[in-house]
Every structure is written in structure tokens, then in C-alpha cells.
Amino acid sequence: MRSDMGIPGTVRAAFIVWLVAVAAGVFETVLVVGSGRAGDGAGAGVAVRAAIFVAATLVALKMRTGRRWARLTLAVGLGVLGTLSLIVGPLLWLIHGHSLTPLLAHATALDLTFGSSRVVHVAAVLAGCVLMFVPSANAYFRDPHPAS
Template sequence: MRIAEQVPITIRTARTMWLVAIGAGVFETVLIVTSGRAAGGSVIGVTVRAVVFIAAVLVVVRMYSGQRWARWVLTGALGLLGTLSLTADPVLWLAEGNSINEAVRNSGAVDLLFGGSRVVHVAAVLCGCVLMFVPSANAYFRTRPPRPAHGPTPVGDRL
């Protein structure tokens, strides 16, 4: 049986959602840089984002292979902290009495593309988080033997 056939559809879909979220993050970064709206430290910002995107892809791969720690890293780092970083400014902006309708009316193409991407980004993160914890996903992670995060398995653990 091929590996993909052993992985529940919820985990395959969660993987897709995480990759969509990462792709949206890359798109948002490219959009900001190419539009000339990047702040003075854009090289550092882009470098940090690139490292986060690469690390996220690697953790998604580990989650897909059944590593329990990976789903917790995705949930905590990207699901919780990442979502807070993506939504804090818009929520504060709305709390100050600003209007979404007015923002849309005053937006250009780059703003609308960015906003649409951000909605897809957040929705994909939330879906990815939920799908990693439905019953079929929980069963999948329970049946996977835990692996050390790095290094070879000690001889005594092979018995």
C-alpha cells in the first residue's frame, strides 16, 4: 500500500491547507516588495519570512508523516501566534471605528489582492489546525510511533 493511501483524507487536506497558507504568505510578501510598499528593513523582513516559510514546509512534511510534535508546532507557532500576527492590526483598526466598506472603496488593486490573500491565508491556517485534530487525524497520530526530533534511534530503543 502506498503511503498516501495510509494517510487519512483529513491529514492530506490539512497538509494542503498548510501549503495554501504558506503560499498565501509568500504571495503577500512578493506583493508588498514588488509594489514598493516594503519598509526600510525589507531585506531582513523578507529573509525572516523566507526562513519561516521554509521551516513551515518542513514541519508540514513531518506532520504529514505522522510526527505528533509537528502538529503541535503548527498549531502553536502558526495556528496561534501566526494568526494573531495576521489579524491583530486589522482587528485594532476595526476597533478604532474604521469601516471595511470604506477601506474597500478606497483600495487599489494591490490592496484588494493583499486583502483577498490574507483572508485565504487565515482561513487555510484555521482549517489546517482543525483538520489535524478531528477523530481520524487523532487516530492517525496515535498509530504513528514517536521519533526523536534528531539523531539516530538509540540501540536500546530498537528492541
Template sequence: MITHAPSATTAQADPPPVVRTAAMLWLFAVAAGAFEATLMVTGALADGAALGGLLPGSAFRLVVFTAAVLLALRMRAGARWARWTLAVTLGVFGTLSLVVEPARWLLDGGSVAAALAEAGVVDLVFMASRSLHLLAVLGAVTLMFQPRSNAYFRDRAALGTSA
């Protein structure tokens, strides 16, 4: 039986392009999420919401965004646990949080054509950002589990160099 023995060069090399791209997509998703949160808070404040009522949700988002950045950087460095944490927490539950509200709206009879016709500039910008955010998450998860990514994480683990 032939076993895969990683070389020292493989373990010390930069991550493969698929892993680097996955990390960049995670960082893009965080930026999009922060942008969307800013639009939501600004809109709520403009509508007369009290800042105190917005702070808990904003603080939660800040924690999630910070954790996502740290996880993306650890994943890029070869940490298998970070890859799986990103995949499960943000890849599954984060994706659900992005699509549940629009899915409910559609199931309740919402019309995409009517929404687009009535949308203002901020609404359109938000929808575009949310769409790119979702695509970035799906792309990142897909790239993290490509064969070259799997080999990278396996090699890092075999050499004990993943953190």
C-alpha cells in the same frame, strides 16, 4: 480493558484524507503568505523604500515559510511533534499575526466600507489572499485534530514510525 492495537497496514498506509488535506492547506497558507510578502515588498519598493531595510523582514519570512513547509511534510508523515508545533506556532501565533493589524485598525475606528471603496486592485488582491490564508490556517488546524487524524498520529506513535 481493550486497547487499540494498530495494524501494520494502518501504519504503512498513506495518511487519511483529513491529514493530507491539512498538509495541503498548510502549503496553501505558505504560498499565500509568500504572495502577500511579495506584494508588500513590491509596494514598499515602489514607494521608495530601501531594499536593505526590507531584507531582515523578508529573510525572517523566508525562514518561517521554509519551516512551515518542512513541518507540514513531517506532520503529513505522522510526526506528532510537527502537528503540535504547527498548531501552536502558526495556528496560534501565526493567526494572531494575521489578525492583529486589521483588528487594531477596526478598533481605531476604521471603516470596512470606506476601505473597500478606496481600495485599488492590489489592495483587493492582498485582502483576498489574506482572507484565504487565514481560512487555510484555521482549516488546517481543525483538520489536524479530527478523530481520524488523532487515530493516525496515535497509531504512528504506537508503532514508532513517526519521525
């Protein structure tokens, strides 16, 4: 693995925001399970999320070392598919004519905490995707890297 000195700042920043996204996902899972709102099948849902969080972290580590496949996996897997899984439900809810005003008026502290975490989560994913494809990152991913 290269030393941090050989890794562009944009790639280091992308790695950090990917970890922020994973941490936000873990936090959201803990909130939902801890609140009792997870419902039936919570164990399976937690297991799936845990596997995704571990895989995302491992792939982000590989992205940091310049692996092109890891950058692509993060961009498509989490940047596209993961983001869609986070925003489709709320977007459909809004499209069906619901309003944020009554939702926010009746929101609990848990609801607001979860919503804030989700905003951080989505912002971190989008930032990670952008940072992985700026010119300095593109040059880093074009350079050959020893297998690891």
C-alpha cells in the same frame, strides 16, 4: 515515510491547506515588496518570512508522516501565534473606530489582491488546524510511527 495510502484523507488535506497558507504568505510578501510598500528593512523582513515559510513547509511534511510534535508546532506556532500576527493589526484598526466602507471605496487593485490573499491565508491556517484534530487525524497521530 508511510505511503499516502496509510495517511488519512484529513491529514493529507491538512497538509495541502498548510501549503496553501505558505503559498499565500509568499504571495503577500511578493506583493508588498514588489509594490515598494515594504519600506526600510524589507530585506530583513523577507529573510524572516522566508525562514518561516521554509520551516512551516518542513514541519508540515513531518506532520504528514504522523509526528505529534509537528502537529503541535503547526497548531501553536502558526495556528495561534501566526494567526494572531495576521489579524491583530486589522482588528485593532477596526476597534479604534475605523470603517471598512471608505477603505474599500478607495482600495486599489493591489489592496484588494492583498486582502483577498490574506483571507485565503487565514482560512487555510484555520482549516489546517481543524483538519489536524478531527477524529481520524487524532487516531493517526496516536499510532506509533517510525522515526524520520
